Amino acid sequence: MRRLLHIEQVKLLNYNPFRITLGIYFLAFSLGLFIYPAIDKEIPVISLSDLFRFPDVWLFLTWITEPYNILLALIIIMITTKEFNNHTFKTQIIFGLSRTELLLQKLLLVVVLSLFATLLLGITSLTLGLIYSYKLTFKIAMENTWILGRYLVSSFAYMSMGLLVALLIKNTALSLLTFLAMRVFVDPVLFLILREQEVRWYLPMRTTTQLTPVPNLIEIFERKINSAESIDESALDILPEGLPAWLNIMLVLLYTSLAIWFSHLLMQRRRFT
């Protein structure tokens, strides 16, 4: 395990596109720290900084940083297809790695990157929470931290799907395009087409995005405004929809396992010339 991770580390830390994409990822995260609070001053009555208070900050940041997982999946696609382009899978095999180890190498990286992403989210949320909260008790601060577990599953699921796409298509540009199309085009369109049917919640990409749902912003602002008449949420049609959380998580785990299983089958059959 450590040997495989070490090999991966040497390859990646010297690979510019990896460093650059990871840099962009960091930048995107620091938006949360610096940019959002800065635009806050532009909006009257409702203050964005309300969203950065414990315990809402956990849910809010998880929701807005969920798309960053796409970047992580793109990294996985890039480095996996590069191994095909450079024929380096072949080199690693002839010098003694098994096909299973080749897959394991990439999966270990997926695990490390998801842990890293979750840690980064945790640190960012904690920092913002500490800055913007008035009342600070341990209990309030730690409420909603369960969402980090879901974020971990979400990152892992995204990258596993990316890995499958890369192993299936092999070509860098085509794989990136396919993955992005699935996320930003195929899934929303299918979701619209199936809008009357329950099955729309079972689409693989949809279950993954549903892991980190939109926080109930109305409720958060209500608490702030403290209006006598509470807004009728059902009339606004923003009630949380979808599958029960446990079913949603089970589905994501099922899809991810399938993605890994297919990746394994592909890896065993590929010609690495």
Added chain:
Amino acid sequence: MKEILSIQGLSKSYKNVRAIRNLDLKITEGEAYGILGPNGSGKTTTLSIVTGIIRQDSGFFKWFSEEPKASQRRSIGSLIETPHFYPYLNLEKNLRIICDIKGMPYGDIGRVLETSHLAERKRSRYSTLSLGMKQRLGVAAALLGDPKVLVLDEPTNGLDPEGISEVREIVLQQVHLGKTLILASHILSEVEKICSHVAILKKGELLADGPVKELLAEDEIIEISCDNNEALRQKLMGSSLVKEVETENGLLVLTLNEKVMPAEVNAFAFTNKLVIHHMLSRKRSLESQFLELVKEE
């Protein structure tokens, strides 16, 4: 002698092409085994299967009398077709990755870079190397960890004459050290210079295999001419001196039986009252012999 690699009934097809058909080979310890064949005869496919990069359709092979496993390849140094490394990493880091795969310390990197004359370039990115240097790095990587078995597929491909002789020198050195060598090549002289045993492939089938000396034995060939070639031809056919007599541009081309000296032919003609006025020794080139072997269906 210990068995290094045995291949039995190996077959592989790509879409419409049968790359190898029912191939059997056996390579024992200490042999320098050449796999000789023209382009497309299945050499690379065979070596790709035994090094794990492609899967066979049927048949099986064993390394060191055991079922094939990835860990066996750590004690084999291979170069299959062109070498492939990470273009953005320098030579040293690329070789470090291979050391990590093989589970060995980095101490050997300096030696193999020295052997392949790449020591000065060890901090250069792989992508900046010339074709010949890349090929030499491939050889260097195969030598990492001083493996007992080397599998080299056309190791002199793309090298200039100097590079070719350098790589051959390195390979020969390994053979002299008692390493087992499996060398695929379409260049007959290369196999002849390096190998003790040879298997000749054609269209994925084994045409012949055995010790190089037996398979690629050289026949003594001479061309002669006298005033009456036809009469001489008749006489020679009846003698025990020649294997074959052919007429070529008004000359007789004789394939001599073993241990027959050209002088004996001259004496034979003279006793038959025929005076030879042209005699030239023409060593039949191995190349043409190889081509002949491969041509036969």
